[in-house]
Amino acid sequence: MPALDILAAAVLNGLMTGAIYALIAVGLTLVYGVLHIINFAHGAMLSAAMFAAFLCFQIGIDPYLAIAPLAVAFFGAGYGLQRWLIGPASHGDDRNILLVTLGLSIIIENLLLASFRSDTRTIDVPYGFSSLDLGFTFLPLTRLMGFGVACLVAAMFWLILNWTDLGKAIRAVAREKLGATLVGIDVRHIYAVTFGLGAASVAIAACLLLPIFYVNPRVGNAYVLVAFTIVVLGGMGSVAGAFIGGLLIGVVESLSGMYFGESLGQLGIFLIFIVVLMVRPTGLFGARA
Amino acid sequence: MPETAPLLAIRDVHAGYDGTRILNGLSMQVEAGEIVALLGSNGVGKTTLNKVLSGVVPLTSGAITFDGLDLGSASAVDIVEAGLIHVPEGRKIFADMSVLDNLTLGSYRRGKASRKTNLERVFAIFPRLKERTAQMAGTLSGGEQQMLAIGRGLMAEPRLLILDEPSLGLSPLLVEELFDLIERLNASGLTILLVEQNVAQSLDIADKAHVLAEGRIALSGTGRALADDPELQKTYLGL
Ligand SMILES: Nc1ncnc2c1ncn2[C@@H]1O[C@H](COP(=O)(O)OP(=O)(O)OP(=O)(O)O)[C@@H](O)[C@H]1O
Numbered sequence: 183m184p185a186l187d188i189l190a191a192a193v194l195n196g197l198m199t200g201a202i203y204a205l206i207a208v209g210l211t212l213v214y215g216v217l218h219i220i221n222f223a224h225g226a227m228l229s230a231a232m233f234a235a236f237l238c239f240q241i242g243i244d245p246y247l248a249i250a251p252l253a254v255a256f257f258g259a260g261y262g263l264q265r266w267l268i269g270p271a272s273h274g275d276d277r278n279i280l281l282v283t284l285g286l287s288i289i290i291e292n293l294l295l296a297s298f299r300s301d302t303r304t305i306d307v308p309y310g311f312s313s314l315d316l317g318f319t320f321l322p323l324t325r326l327m328g329f330g331v332a333c334l335v336a337a338m339f340w341l342i343l344n345w346t347d348l349g350k351a352i353r354a355v356a357r358e359k360l361g362a363t364l365v366g367i368d369v370r371h372i373y374a375v376t377f378g379l380g381a382a383s384v385a386i387a388a389c390l391l392l393p394i395f396y397v398n399p400r401v402g403n404a405y406v407l408v409a410f411t412i413v414v415l416g417g418m419g420s421v422a423g424a425f426i427g428g429l430l431i432g433v434v435e436s437l438s439g440m441y442f443g444e445s446l447g448q449l450g451i452f453l454i455f456i457v458v459l460m461v462r463p464t465g466l467f468g469a470r471a
Numbered sequence: 472m473p474e475t476a477p478l479l480a481i482r483d484v485h486a487g488y489d490g491t492r493i494l495n496g497l498s499m500q501v502e503a504g505e506i507v508a509l510l511g512s513n514g515v516g517k518t519t520l521n522k523v524l525s526g527v528v529p530l531t532s533g534a535i536t537f538d539g540l541d542l543g544s545a546s547a548v549d550i551v552e553a554g555l556i557h558v559p560e561g562r563k564i565f566a567d568m569s570v571l572d573n574l575t576l577g578s579y580r581r582g583k584a585s586r587k588t589n590l591e592r593v594f595a596i597f598p599r600l601k602e603r604t605a606q607m608a609g610t611l612s613g614g615e616q617q618m619l620a621i622g623r624g625l626m627a628e629p630r631l632l633i634l635d636e637p638s639l640g641l642s643p644l645l646v647e648e649l650f651d652l653i654e655r656l657n658a659s660g661l662t663i664l665l666v667e668q669n670v671a672q673s674l675d676i677a678d679k680a681h682v683l684a685e686g687r688i689a690l691s692g693t694g695r696a697l698a699d700d701p702e703l704q705k706t707y708l709g710l
């Protein structure tokens with residue numbers, strides 16, 4: 183049994199990473215909840231966003247300062263993709279949307295491979311070694327920033343969805359498309375906004391990940407695989423579930439990394455995944471339908 | 472009397488779902504201020520017509536104008552903005568949202584300023600909803616859910632209100648109240664297109680009535696005339 187302070191440090195570290203997982207999962211679950219599809223391009227979009235943040239860093243823009251412009255740019259790109267490419271190409275058939283996003287992910291990945299090769303890159307931020315001394319452990323500043331911003335953004339998503347007209351329209355479309363249409367909500371616009379929010383969530387996550395981890399053209403997929411388990415765990419389409427699930431998975435990964443060794447950190451994720459789904463097939467926050 | 476254009480004019484409309492044609496040359500009109508009943512047996516296409524009118528199902532051919540607006544080229548949003556409001560069969564309320572959110576979304580295409588007056592008007596008609604603003608819509612009783620669906624429609628400031636089987640699942644007493652309400656709304660100036668299975672009651676309050684069969688209007692007349700028509704029940708309603 184490791185000492186309590188080591189355990190606490192592992193939990194804290196898990197929460198730090200988990201919050202960023204949560205942010206990626208929030209975008210994925212939102213798109214699922216409204217458009218009823220798994221966006222297969224989510225991972226490729228994350229890789230693209232990390233390269234965008236990487237390029238920003240090369241021209242002297244700090245990743246944390248790149249958050250706002252990249253979020254806006256990715257929102258716009260996501261909106262446009264859904265409105266003028268995915269939507270029209272799918273002819274309203276969910277299976278087609280799935281295929282279009284799959285195709286999109288292949289295109290994005292190959293564009294990234296062509297432009298950046300498959301090399302793995304990292305950036306060195308000047309504050310890379312700063313950390314907060316908690317007495318029993320040190321929390322790196324970059325992880326702390328990741329945690330703080332991810333929580334803030336998730337809270338903003340939640341506020342938008344629950345307290346704004348736009349958010350209510352999004353929820354209305356998600357659960358009752360005909361009813362939403364008949365009150366005059368423009369469903370295609372809402373779909374595009376939702377896809378844009380999903381894209382913005384990976385753009386923000388990318389800026390938070392880059393100072394901590396590395397980037398290569400396929401790196402997004404690893405995160406999205408974890409995010410997908412979080413989405414299922416939290417209840418498909420539940421934003422709150424994705425957030426709590428993300429934190430939980432971060433902690434589980436960190437703890438199981440400690441017990442089973444770093445390379446088996448993800449083992450715990452899938453154990454938890456299976457156990458939760460056996461007890462609650464609709465996930466932690468899923469509707470019991 | 473001078474000829475005035477009808478509020479809603481449907482001419483030779485064909486529409487359906489990929490492959491199956493449901494409406495086959497349907498023509499009818501709704502004059503401003505009327506209650507028009509649309510009758511027909513199950514599956515004949517009444518709801519389909521309503522969806523065509525609200526821009527949900529596209530026209531294959533034909534023309535529909537609502538107060539000068541060409542519905543063939545209008546979007547569902549344009550149609551709501553123009554004041555043609557469809558309270559759908561099965562209510563389609565937002566079950567996981569509060570009563571207040573449901574009503575507010577009814578005014579989605581209206582200015583924020585008019586929401587309050589709309590709310591007050593709806594609460595005056597349905598005091599029950601006012602007592603339950605915070606309740607989740609999905610937990611309302613069937614009758615309350617129907618009130619909410621109609622209330623949400625009224626929040627959109629309709630000029631023509633389509634009611635698709637509003638009495639479905641209501642007790643006889645509530646059905647009675649519902650028909651009273653429809654008459655009162657009409658008396659206050661609202662034009663109503665009513666799709667109903669309660670044939671006798673509908674004909675009783677309707678100025679005009681049309682019977683849909685085989686994709687077109689097979690029989691039309693005043694409510695009273697159709698009520699007395701022996702053909703009606705036997706031939707067209709499958710009763
Ligand atoms: N989305 C759809 N796709 C394919 N066929 C449909 C669709 N919606 C309805 N239909 C078919 O169109 C026909 C007309 O349906 P509609 O709902 O308009 O009938 P209705 O007159 O409203 O019947 P009811 O009185 O039972 O409500 C039916 O045969 C129905 O099965």
Ligand SMILES: [Mg+2]
Nearest residue numbers: 517518519560
């Ligand atoms: Mg019907």
